[in-house]
Amino acid sequence: EAGVAQSPRYKIIEKRQSVAFWCNPISGHATLYWYQQILGQGPKLLIQFQNNGVVDDSQLPKDRFSAERLKGVDSTLKIQPAKLEDSAVYLCASSLEVYEQYFGPGTRLTVT
Amino acid sequence: AQSVTQLGSHVSVSEGALVLLRCNYSSSVPPYLFWYVQYPNQGLQLLLKYTTGATLVKGINGFEAEFKKSETSFHLTKPSAHMSDAAEYFCAVIEGGFKTIFGAGTRLFVKA
Numbered sequence: 001e002a003g004v005a006q007s008p009r010y011k012i013i014e015k016r017q018s019v020a021f022w023c024n025p026i027s028g029h030a031t032l033y034w035y036q037q038i039l040g041q042g043p044k045l046l047i048q049f050q051n052n053g054v055v056d057d058s059q060l061p062k063d064r065f066s067a068e069r070l071k072g073v074d075s076t077l078k079i080q081p082a083k084l085e086d087s088a089v090y091l092c093a094s095s096l097e098v099y100e101q102y103f104g105p106g107t108r109l110t111v112t
Numbered sequence: 113a114q115s116v117t118q119l120g121s122h123v124s125v126s127e128g129a130l131v132l133l134r135c136n137y138s139s140s141v142p143p144y145l146f147w148y149v150q151y152p153n154q155g156l157q158l159l160l161k162y163t164t165g166a167t168l169v170k171g172i173n174g175f176e177a178e179f180k181k182s183e184t185s186f187h188l189t190k191p192s193a194h195m196s197d198a199a200e201y202f203c204a205v206i207e208g209g210f211k212t213i214f215g216a217g218t219r220l221f222v223k224a
Binding site: 033041045091093099104106 | 121144156
């Protein structure tokens with residue numbers, strides 16, 4: 001069974017630029033999550049999708065972050081414009097049920 | 113809101129020694145509790161979970177954890193550490209029935 005795929009693995013941008021991350025969940029997993037993991041901290045949920053719909057986006061900075069999940073499968077997370085404090089690893093996860101999430105390898109974003 | 117506290121950001125043990133990683137949670141309702149492991153440059157992997165039933169939970173790679181309601185704890189143990197156990201470990205709790213809250217993590221070092 002293929003795991004959660006993410007791309008790119010690494011990205012370096014300057015502040016005020018925009019960036020997008022892509023996630024392909026495990027086939028059949030209805031729930032998809034985006035987490036932000038700042039160095040030295042645990043992952044923080046940014047947004048959770050159930051199929052096409054948003055279950056929770058209470059910690060998503062909506063003035064600069066956006067996410068979509070087309071056709072209930074792939075998802076993209078965008079930051080525009082980026083700030084220095086957005087430097088982090090962005091993790092995508094998927095699950096059949098909330099008790100067992102499968103994580104992708106993450107995208108390491110550096111904002112200079 | 114629920115929270116998770118992991119005592120000790122770094123733990124160092126000798127190979128073959130007992131591993132004990134501490135986790136305390138705050139919850140007003142019976143919690144669902146998890147331990148995840150993260151190896152360098154990889155996503156998180158579920159080690160074990162407690163949802164209902166037996167309070168001593170066995171996971172992968174010889175790890176186990178015990179849910180103690182009276183102590184609001186879910187400590188992770190392994191009788192004999194191996195070099196390959198060196199990684200970062202995250203305790204997590206489910207909030208609101210669907211949202212996972214992670215602790216800050218504990219980095220485990222294993223000395224030869």
